[in-house]
Amino acid sequence: MCLNDEQLSAIADVIRTAPTLSDAAARWRERYPDVRIIRLSAADMRDEIPALQFGGRQVYFAMSGGMxxxxxxxxxxxxMLIFTEGGAGDGDR
Structure with a gap:
């Protein structure tokens, strides 16, 4: 599976318009339940470069293989996607 153009547009939409990162993740899950999403602290991703960034929110593309x-x-x-914002996150969802 890979992210398609429709999903890339949706990522930008939900991350920019949702009032909270939790809301952004919930909106994503409603639209694309087959694409896993994780919310993490920005500190957890400090050594990575985000694929997309909107204000204080970052989106990382990820691949999962088992564990x-x-x-x-x-x-x-x-x-799968990883969403971060500032220093707040609440782990795997």
Missing amino acids: CVSVTRQADEAD
Whole structure:
């Protein structure tokens, strides 16, 4: 699975318009329940470069293989998303 153009537009929409990161994740899950999303603290991702950034919110593309998760800059490799904002996050959702 990889992220398609429709999903990339949706990512930008939900991350920019949702009042909270929690709301953004919920909106994403409603629209694309097959694409896993994780919310983490920005500090947890401090050594990674976000694929997208809107204000204080960042989106990372990731690939999962069993128990391993790898960050990628390529949407066509990604099968999951990581959302961060500032220093707040609440783990896996």
